[in-house]
Structures are given as C-alpha cells and as structure tokens.
Amino acid sequence: MALSEKIFTFHLDGLFLGIDVNEVHEVLPTQALTPVPLAHPIVAGLINMRGQIVVAIDLRRFLRRPAHPVDQRLPINVIVRNGTNLMSLLVDHMGDVIEIDSGLFTKPPDTTATETRSLFRGAYQLPSQLLLVFDTTRAIEAIVSQATSKVLQSGHESNPPSDRR
Amino acid sequence: MSHDQEILQEFVVECREGLDRIDSVLVALEAAPEDRSRLDTVFRVLHTIKGNAGFLDLPKLGAVAHAGESLLSRLVSGSIPVNSHVTDLLLRLVDAIRNVVAEVNSSGTEGDLQHDELIRELNESTSTAVKESPAESSKPSTSPPKAPRTNFREPKLDDLAEVSDAGGDAKTQALDLSEIFPQPGRVEPKSVPPEPPAFFEPPLSAENTASLSDSGSGSSLNSGSLLNSGASLSSRVFSEPEQSTVIRVQIDHLDDLMNLVGELVLTRNRIVQITASRHDDELTEPIQRLNRLTAALQDGVMRTRMQPVRNAWKKYPRIVRDLAKQCGKQCEIELQGGDTELDKSMLEAIADPLVHLVRNSIDHGIEKPYLRRIKGKPETGRLLVRAFQESGQVHIEISDDGAGLDLERIRKKAIEVGIISSEKALLATESELRNSIFLPGFTTAEKVTSLSGRGVGMDVVKTSVEQIGGTIELHTQKDVGTTIRLTVPLTLAIVPAVMVACGSQRFAIPQINVVEMLRLEGEERHLACDLFYDTPVLKLRGDLLPMADLCQKLHIHSNFNIATREKLEILVLKSGTRRFALLVDAIGDAQEIVVKPLGELLASQTQYSGAALMGDGSIALILDVLGIARSAGLLEAEKGLIHDSEATPVADNSLDHQVLICQIDGERQIAIPLADVVCLEQIPSAKIEKSATGDVLQYRGEILPLRNLSQNQRVTSATATDDQQLSVVIYRAAETQMGLLVDRIIDVAQRPTNLRSADANVQPGGPVTVIGTAVVLGRVTDFLQLN
Incomplete structure (x- = not known):
C-alpha cells in the first residue's frame, strides 16, 4: 500500500496551494480586519478570533501576486501556528482536504529560484493542475522575518518628521 | 534553607531569567543593530547581575559582568558598531556568566572558571575599534540538551584533572566564604540534580580510572570528591534545570485565566448595557447575579496572582548591611506593610527598580557617620520602606533621613553633562531640578563604581515603573532626607484608557499617559497652535509643547487637515518627564480595556503596546506613548543628549576630589583631603593631656597626638576653659592616627581644579604642608596636605 498524506488545499490568484492538514489550526470565514498602520505591507491587519487577537498575513502580497481583486469574495482565514502564537493566512478561497498518494510527489525543479524553493517543499501532480505544497515551517x-525586518525600514522612513509636511 | 542560601537561590533564578532574555535579544540585535532599546535591555540585566554579584561576594562574576557592561555602554553610546564579532563576544559573555551561575547554584561558590581571556577581549573591543575577527573559541551550545547523555562530552584526562582542580579550589573558596555564609559550600541536596553519579559512570570505565590514578599521583582523589565535582560539572554542562520553567507554566496558566476573566468582565458590561436599555424585569435578577459572580470571579483570579510585597523585600536587610559596610556608613532598615499585595507580574517589574532605589538611598542619601554627627543626626541612618494600598493603587515609599538632594549640585551637574542648558538651569524650578535626576545620562557620582554612577539609574527606574503604568514621585529636603514614592496599579491586565479616533480607526491611549485633553475651536485654535519655524507646537500656559498629528504619523488617510479644521482635539501626553501634544480626529470616551500582546510579528511596531477588544468585538490598537513620541521624532533631542553625556569625561576619584573645610585661627579657612579623614570628634578641652611630644588625647584606648595649626599657639589646652568643646579632625598619617585641632568644621566641598600653588616657604616641614590656595565657599582657603 502506497503511503499517502492529507493536504489542506486552497486557491490564491489561480494557484492551487496546499498545507499539511496537521499544520492547519482552523479555518475562519472572512473576518473584519483592523489595519495596523506602519506595519509591513504583508501584515493585512488584526482579526478577533473568539477573543484572541491574531495577526492576518496577506498571502498574495507575501507571494508577490497582484492584490486581491475588489469584486471577488473576500479572503478567508487559514489559521496556522507560529510557535506559541497563531497567525492567519488570507487566501482567496478554500479547496478540499485531499488524501494523495505520496508517489505523485515531486521536488521543486532545479531551476526554481532559491527563494521559492525554500517556501515549497514540492508539488503533487494532479490531473488538472499542480498542487504546490508549502514547507510550513520555513514559509x-x-x-515572520519579512514582517519584522522590513518593518524597521518602513518605520525609519517615517522617522524624520521634517521631510513630511 | 538558610537565609543566605535562599538569597543565592533567588539570585540564580534571577540571573537565569535575565540571561535567557539577553540570549534572544542579542540574536535579534545582530539582525537589527539599530534598535537601541534592545541594548538597554542587555545593559539592564548585566547591571543587575553585576550589582548582585557585588553583594553576594562573587568578584569574578562581577568582573566579567563589569567588562561586558563597559563594552555595552560603548555600544549604547554608538562609539562601537554592533557587529557579529561584538555579538559573539556578548554571547560568550552570557555563556560565561551562565557557567558561573550554574557553579553558584551547585556549590554556592563561583568555582574556578577562568574568564581572564574573555575579559581581556571584552576590554579590547571597548578600547579599540573592533576588527572583524573570527572568534577562536568553539561556540558553546546555547540550547539546553534534550537528553542528558546525548550531550555528554567524553572527558579527557585534562578535563578530569581540571575538574579535580576545580573541586579543590571550590573548597578553599568555600572556606573563605565561611565567614560570610554560615553553611559554606554545602550543597543543598535539593539543588543537586538527582542523576549526576549516573552521568559520570560511563566515562569512569576501568582504563579511564586507571590513567586517572596514574596522572593524579600527588592528589588524593577520593571518589566522593570526584563525584562532587562531577555533580558541579554536570550541572554546568546540563545547566538550566526545570525549576524556573515549571513556575512559568503555572503563571502562563494564570495569565490565560486572567485574560478570560477580563473578557468575561467586558462581556458582562456589554450585557448590562443592553439590558439596561430594555427594561426587562425578568432579566434583572439573573443579570445582577451575573454581575456579582463575575466580580467575585475577577477578584478571585486576581488574588491568585497576588503576592505580598514582602517577597521582593527579603533581600533588602542584607543589601543594606553589605552596602552600608562597603560605603563605611551605618544604616538600619525598617520594612512596613510587607503584607500589602500586588500582582505578581507587577511585583517582578518593580523589584529591580526598588533595589536600585534602596541602593541609591544608601550610596547617595545616607551620609557617613561623622557627617551625620556634624549635622546633629544619629550616626546610624534610617531607611524606611513602606507599602500600602490606597484607592485601588499600591504605594511603595522609600525614605531615608540622609542628605537629601543637593539641588545646586544637581543644577551644576545637569549643565555639566548637558542635560539642560545653563540658561535653563538657572531658571529651573526646584521640582524641575529634582526631576532632572530622572533624565537619561544623569549622574552626580564622580566615579563609576560597582554600586552606581553610570547614569543608567533613575531614568531606567522611571521607565520601568512607567512601563507598568506606575508613577514615581520624589520629595527631598536638604539634610532631612529623601522620599521616593512609587505608585503602581494593582494589576496590569485591565487598564483605563482614552479612546481616540483617527481616520476610520480607533486607538486606545492608556490614561496614565494622558495629562489633559483639549478641544480648541475658532479663535482659540489659532492662538494655541503655532509653528516653531516648521515644527508644529502647542502653546500651553507659557510652555511650548511639540505637537504631532497622529493620522500623519501613522500614515492614516484622514479628511481632516490641521490647517482647515474648525475644531482641534488635542491630547497632552507625557512620556517620562517629557510632555507633548497629540492631535487626533476625535477624542472618545474613557474605557477599561484588557491589554493583549501583539505577538512576535508586530514586536518591532513600537508605536503599539498591544491591542484590546472593544465591547462590540472590534479591535483597537493601544498606542505606546513613548513609541509614538520616538517615531514622531519628538524625543530626538533627548537621544542626542544621552550621547553627549556619554562622551563627557568622568572625573577620576570622588574622595580625592572632596575636601573638608575647617576654620582655624578664628578666620583662616583650610581644606583637608577628605580621603585622609578618619572621623570628626567633639571633645571637652579638659580631656587634652600633656606629654613630651606635646598635646595628646586618649582616644579609643590609644594615645592620639594632637596638632594645632593655629599660628596663635594660645588656643590650646592651656588657655581653653575646662568645659570648652574642641573640634578635632582625626586623620590618618602614614601608619598612625593624628588629631588636628580646629576651631570649627564648616563643610565638605568639591576640590576646585584651579588651585594656586603655594609659595614654597609657607610652613616648611611640620605635620602639614600647604599645597595651594583657592576660593572655596566664598573664602580664600589653604589646601593642606597631611604629612
């Protein structure tokens, strides 16, 4: 019997993406977002998850895809664990949880940019489309490093008060 | 467990927590060297460790921490950049300290670990520009091992020899320590990891043992001592036992509960609001019940986190005793209201600042016994630490009956280190001067000692207190004493805040930071708001406060515009001693909010201290007033000042620079180096006796030769009436003590730098030499050197 794994799938700007189902904490429908001024652009805002405040990440922006079209349904929240904290990934819409034969798995091609390669551990070849699977930990x-590092720079830009009048 | 051991244990736990904090901060710092607040954290932890090491008589630890602190102060001042080499050094420093702490934990002594190399490197980096050089030492592992055995290092012969050495040395040190600690070096059975012998068994295979006995021919190494040293080694290698983490888990648990209860309170408030508008009689009764139960629950959960402040005071008597001894002072401490309870996290947050204040009181407040006598106070100073609860807040007072703050000296010093300009200093009111000791970089100490003087003191105390929503007040009266009062809220979890709107967003500002709220309309606004060249300022009762537009600072799009707005809503906020004005779109109502952390992702967003859930389920960010002020550039000036003060050269030695001013011959004023003075006595003239060498005095069982400097020799025992009191300065000359008869003791003063050297022919030889003259306290004064 071939090994298989369960992948939580979702769609984002035409991409078909997946996360190991065990890594998904829960999925929430569209939530009101409270923007965080001056935070890094990939920080979409804060959501209230049953009394817990969770940072929502604009996954489109993080993956350098075009912004979420205004006429589409609002993004949903895929909650993942980040250490002891939770983090929400905003995705276009949810797919199914599918169980796939591990034999269909392939590693990223050598020509993949290093940056991309570190985000995805590989892909499943499905009849219709490739399912790219996140390396959750590294992603x-x-x-986190993008949200925290560049934030400092954007914070700096706002520092000199004189040139902004 | 004896009292001393308890203190040591506490020290160990404290150190570990501090070191853990540094570890992560240092790594983060390397990634973002420009974040100065991180440096401050490291500095604070090291400073505390160094101070405690001083009290607990751990000189090596103190030396290492001191070297690290020196390097850090250069980093803080910006004279050395933070690079990977520096980070590396600091991490090694942390490991070194951790090793010593582990040793202290297991044996009660510092052990035999050598850190000279590290100290040398630290000092080199401090003095010279740092070259990017690879650290030669193998990087010590920072992560604690999961399973003890996997991390086991096969001990080589040398290692074992070292271990036995260490064991031996630890023992001799323990003997030294026996004077201080009643139970020297006795390892508490509890503190030894239960398994150490098991760790050590495998390497002690037959051949190892054999070669060991070969090499260790001279030393009689019994298995017991080996096991003991093995225990200390293993606890060094497998350091960080679970003790502290277990407590942490429990506290997290309590935090969760506390949070939930906070939410419950808010939900109740909401329900109460809704039902109030419905007038539904059926609901009234259960609502009241809910009300009562929630209040009881909140009270109960809060109580589980409460701890008597006594817990933070335990070590004070010892600190006071040791420090007083070190400074040559006498002081007793009285603790009142130790049962007053405070939230655990609050207590932890103010523990270090309180210790700092206690130290300050002894180091700077209480005078030396002879000075106290001059002032007519009992020789033994009194320190009173008092806690009490009042109107939902806890007040902690630290009062001493010491010298009080010398406002003139503060004025001078503040100008000297550049905290305030000399013009401003002359106009400064008493309270402004008093408060200037809270400014960063301020120190009146002439010398950086292990006790104080780096100028990181009071501003750090103030910041820590304000961070937890507390305030600090200072009352002082010259020669009567100083009282410092900390006022902190009972708990951190629920904070009163003012809601403000900015664009479409709402923010919460902790009420503790809000000084006043203004609404300016029509003519008023033009009168109150102005531009200082290009900087917007608010004219408030004669003061010019810098003003920032919140929307603009946060890049929030708002239809309002400062120029066209009809009505301005302005908050006057304070951060530390600074006040500034913040322009918002609208000021809302005051609310109690439950503070929630923003987490790692937004940790670098210093403008916010957290977020809060509103009654309607929406989220409001909580503004961090200090962060806002910083990001708005309102504190730039202050930053610059810190830098300046660091660059100011520090005078070398405090005692050498102080002189005792006395009067002789009725009008002549002389100055004696204070360093030579042992004490001052008032004696009845009848006690002066004659001997072949001149006048003598029986003093503490010895014959004390007396010298009289008066040209007019008649003012001696011969002429003085029997009941006349004479002032005698007892000073140390070479090996012996001498007494110097003076008319009157005037004061202690700073030795001026512009000393005019005296003519060589003035008083040649004799017991004293005049080395120069200068004007002190408005009179020409001869400066004497006692031969």
Missing part, C-alpha cells in the same frame, strides 16, 4: 519563518 512561516520567511513570513
């Missing part, structure tokens, strides 16, 4: 690391 979250990348998100």
Whole structure:
C-alpha cells in the first residue's frame, strides 16, 4: 500500500496551494480586519478570533501576486501556528482536504529560484493542475522575518518628521 | 534553607531569567543593530547581575559582568558598531556568566572558571575599534540538551584533572566564604540534580580510572570528591534545570485565566448595557447575579496572582548591611506593610527598580557617620520602606533621613553633562531640578563604581515603573532626607484608557499617559497652535509643547487637515518627564480595556503596546506613548543628549576630589583631603593631656597626638576653659592616627581644579604642608596636605 498524506488545499490568484492538514489550526470565514498602520505591507491587519487577537498575513502580497481583486469574495482565514502564537493566512478561497498518494510527489525543479524553493517543499501532480505544497515551517519563518525586518525600514522612513509636511 | 542560601537561590533564578532574555535579544540585535532599546535591555540585566554579584561576594562574576557592561555602554553610546564579532563576544559573555551561575547554584561558590581571556577581549573591543575577527573559541551550545547523555562530552584526562582542580579550589573558596555564609559550600541536596553519579559512570570505565590514578599521583582523589565535582560539572554542562520553567507554566496558566476573566468582565458590561436599555424585569435578577459572580470571579483570579510585597523585600536587610559596610556608613532598615499585595507580574517589574532605589538611598542619601554627627543626626541612618494600598493603587515609599538632594549640585551637574542648558538651569524650578535626576545620562557620582554612577539609574527606574503604568514621585529636603514614592496599579491586565479616533480607526491611549485633553475651536485654535519655524507646537500656559498629528504619523488617510479644521482635539501626553501634544480626529470616551500582546510579528511596531477588544468585538490598537513620541521624532533631542553625556569625561576619584573645610585661627579657612579623614570628634578641652611630644588625647584606648595649626599657639589646652568643646579632625598619617585641632568644621566641598600653588616657604616641614590656595565657599582657603 502506497503511503499517502492529507493536504489542506486552497486557491490564491489561480494557484492551487496546499498545507499539511496537521499544520492547519482552523479555518475562519472572512473576518473584519483592523489595519495596523506602519506595519509591513504583508501584515493585512488584526482579526478577533473568539477573543484572541491574531495577526492576518496577506498571502498574495507575501507571494508577490497582484492584490486581491475588489469584486471577488473576500479572503478567508487559514489559521496556522507560529510557535506559541497563531497567525492567519488570507487566501482567496478554500479547496478540499485531499488524501494523495505520496508517489505523485515531486521536488521543486532545479531551476526554481532559491527563494521559492525554500517556501515549497514540492508539488503533487494532479490531473488538472499542480498542487504546490508549502514547507510550513520555513514559509512561516520567511513570513515572520519579512514582517519584522522590513518593518524597521518602513518605520525609519517615517522617522524624520521634517521631510513630511 | 538558610537565609543566605535562599538569597543565592533567588539570585540564580534571577540571573537565569535575565540571561535567557539577553540570549534572544542579542540574536535579534545582530539582525537589527539599530534598535537601541534592545541594548538597554542587555545593559539592564548585566547591571543587575553585576550589582548582585557585588553583594553576594562573587568578584569574578562581577568582573566579567563589569567588562561586558563597559563594552555595552560603548555600544549604547554608538562609539562601537554592533557587529557579529561584538555579538559573539556578548554571547560568550552570557555563556560565561551562565557557567558561573550554574557553579553558584551547585556549590554556592563561583568555582574556578577562568574568564581572564574573555575579559581581556571584552576590554579590547571597548578600547579599540573592533576588527572583524573570527572568534577562536568553539561556540558553546546555547540550547539546553534534550537528553542528558546525548550531550555528554567524553572527558579527557585534562578535563578530569581540571575538574579535580576545580573541586579543590571550590573548597578553599568555600572556606573563605565561611565567614560570610554560615553553611559554606554545602550543597543543598535539593539543588543537586538527582542523576549526576549516573552521568559520570560511563566515562569512569576501568582504563579511564586507571590513567586517572596514574596522572593524579600527588592528589588524593577520593571518589566522593570526584563525584562532587562531577555533580558541579554536570550541572554546568546540563545547566538550566526545570525549576524556573515549571513556575512559568503555572503563571502562563494564570495569565490565560486572567485574560478570560477580563473578557468575561467586558462581556458582562456589554450585557448590562443592553439590558439596561430594555427594561426587562425578568432579566434583572439573573443579570445582577451575573454581575456579582463575575466580580467575585475577577477578584478571585486576581488574588491568585497576588503576592505580598514582602517577597521582593527579603533581600533588602542584607543589601543594606553589605552596602552600608562597603560605603563605611551605618544604616538600619525598617520594612512596613510587607503584607500589602500586588500582582505578581507587577511585583517582578518593580523589584529591580526598588533595589536600585534602596541602593541609591544608601550610596547617595545616607551620609557617613561623622557627617551625620556634624549635622546633629544619629550616626546610624534610617531607611524606611513602606507599602500600602490606597484607592485601588499600591504605594511603595522609600525614605531615608540622609542628605537629601543637593539641588545646586544637581543644577551644576545637569549643565555639566548637558542635560539642560545653563540658561535653563538657572531658571529651573526646584521640582524641575529634582526631576532632572530622572533624565537619561544623569549622574552626580564622580566615579563609576560597582554600586552606581553610570547614569543608567533613575531614568531606567522611571521607565520601568512607567512601563507598568506606575508613577514615581520624589520629595527631598536638604539634610532631612529623601522620599521616593512609587505608585503602581494593582494589576496590569485591565487598564483605563482614552479612546481616540483617527481616520476610520480607533486607538486606545492608556490614561496614565494622558495629562489633559483639549478641544480648541475658532479663535482659540489659532492662538494655541503655532509653528516653531516648521515644527508644529502647542502653546500651553507659557510652555511650548511639540505637537504631532497622529493620522500623519501613522500614515492614516484622514479628511481632516490641521490647517482647515474648525475644531482641534488635542491630547497632552507625557512620556517620562517629557510632555507633548497629540492631535487626533476625535477624542472618545474613557474605557477599561484588557491589554493583549501583539505577538512576535508586530514586536518591532513600537508605536503599539498591544491591542484590546472593544465591547462590540472590534479591535483597537493601544498606542505606546513613548513609541509614538520616538517615531514622531519628538524625543530626538533627548537621544542626542544621552550621547553627549556619554562622551563627557568622568572625573577620576570622588574622595580625592572632596575636601573638608575647617576654620582655624578664628578666620583662616583650610581644606583637608577628605580621603585622609578618619572621623570628626567633639571633645571637652579638659580631656587634652600633656606629654613630651606635646598635646595628646586618649582616644579609643590609644594615645592620639594632637596638632594645632593655629599660628596663635594660645588656643590650646592651656588657655581653653575646662568645659570648652574642641573640634578635632582625626586623620590618618602614614601608619598612625593624628588629631588636628580646629576651631570649627564648616563643610565638605568639591576640590576646585584651579588651585594656586603655594609659595614654597609657607610652613616648611611640620605635620602639614600647604599645597595651594583657592576660593572655596566664598573664602580664600589653604589646601593642606597631611604629612
């Protein structure tokens, strides 16, 4: 019997993406977002998850895809664990949880940019489309480092008060 | 467990927590070297460790921490950049301290670990520009091992020899320490990890043991001592036992509960609001019940986190005793209201600042016994630490009956280190001067000692207190004493805040930071708001406060515009000693909010201290007033000042620079180096006796030769009436003590730098030499050197 794994799938700007189902904490429908001024652009805002405040990440922006079209349904929240904290990834819409034969798995091609390669551990070849599977740990690391590092710069831009009048 | 051991244990736990904090901060710092607040954190932890090491008589630890602190102060001042080499050094420093702490934990002594190399490197980096050089030492592992055995290092012969050495040395040190600690070096059974012998068994295979006995021919190494040293080694290698983490888990648990209860309170408030508008009689009764129960629950949960402040005071008597001894002072401490309870996190937050204040009181407040006598106070100073609850807040007072703040000296010093300009200093009111000791970089100490003087003191105290929503007040009266009062809220979880609107967003500003709220309309606004060249300012009762537009600072789009707006809503906020004005779109109502942390992702967003859930389920960010002021550039001036003060050269030695001013011959004023003075006595003239060498005095069982400097020799025992009191300065000359008869003791003063050297022919030889003259306290004064 071939090994298989369960992948939580979702759609984002035409991409078909997946996360190991065990890494998904829960999925929430569209939530009101409270923007965080001056935060890094990939920080979409804060959501109230049953009394817990969770930072929502604009996954489109993080993956350098065009912004969420205004006429589409609002993004939903895929909640993942980041250490002891939770983090929400905003995605266009949810797919199914699918169980796939591990034999269909392939690693990213050598020509993949290093940056991309560190985010995805590989892909499943499905009849209709490739399902790209996140390397959750590394992807979250990348998100955290981007959200915190560049923030400092944007904070700096706003520092000199004189040139902004 | 004896009292001393308890203190040591506490020290160990404290150090570990501090070191853990540094570890992560340092790594973050390397990634973002420009974040100065991180440096401050590291500095604070090291400063505390160094101070405590001083009290607990751990000189090596103190030395290492001191070297690290020196390097850090250069980093803080910006004279050395933060690079990977520096970070590396600091991490090694942390590991070194951790090793010593582990040793202290297991044996009660510092052990035999050598840190000279590290100290040398730290000092080198401090003095020279740092070259990017690879650290030669193997990087010590920072992560604690999961399973003890996997991390086991096969001990080589040298290692074992070292271990036995260490064991030996630890023992001799323990003997030294026996004077201080009643139970020297005795390892509490509890503090030894239960398994150490098991760790050590595998390497002690037959051949190892054999070669060991070969090499260790001279030393009689019994298995017991080996096991003991093995225990200390293993606890060093497998350091960080679970003790502290277990407590942490429990506290997290309490935090969660506290949060939930906070939410419950808010939900109740909401329900109460809704039902009030419905007038539904059926609901009234259960609502009241809910009300009562929630209040009881909140009270109960809060109580589980409450701790008597006594817990933070335990070590004070010892600190006071040791410090007083070190400074040559006498002081007793009285603790009142130790049962007053405070939230655990609050207590932890103010523990260090309180210790700092206690130290300050002894170091700067209480005078030396002879000075106290001059002032007519009992020789033993009194320190009173008092806590009490009043109107939902806890007040902690630290009062001493010491010298009080010398406002003139503060004025001078403040100008000297550049905190305020000399023009401003002359106009400064008493309270402004008093408060200037809270400014960063301020120190009146002439010398950086292990006790104080780096100028990181009071501003850090103030910041820590304000961070937890507390305030600090200072009352002082010259020669009567100083009282410092901390006022802190009972708990951190629920904070009163003012809601403000900015664009379409709402923000919460903790009420503790809000000084006043203004609404300016029509003519008023033109009168109150102005431009200082290009900087918007608010004219408030004669003061010019810098003003920032919140929307603009946060880049929030708002239809309002400062120029066209009809009505301005302005908050006057304070951060530390600074006040500034913040322009918002609208000021809303005051609310109690539950503070929630923003987490790692937004940790670098210093404008916000957290977020809060509103009654309607929406989220409001809580503004961090200090962060806002910083990001708005309102505190730039202050930053610059810190830098300046660091660059100011520090005078070398405080005692060498102080002189005792006395009067002789009725009008002549002389100055004696204070460093030579042992004490001052008032004696009845009848006690002066004659001997072949001249006048002598029986003093504490010895014959004390007396010298009289008066040209007019008649003012001696011969002429003085029997009941006349004479002032005698007892000073140390070479090996012996001498007494110097003076008419009157005037004061202690700073030795001026512009000393005019005296003519060589003035008083040649003799017991004293005049080395120069200068004007002190408005009179020409001869400066004497006692031979």
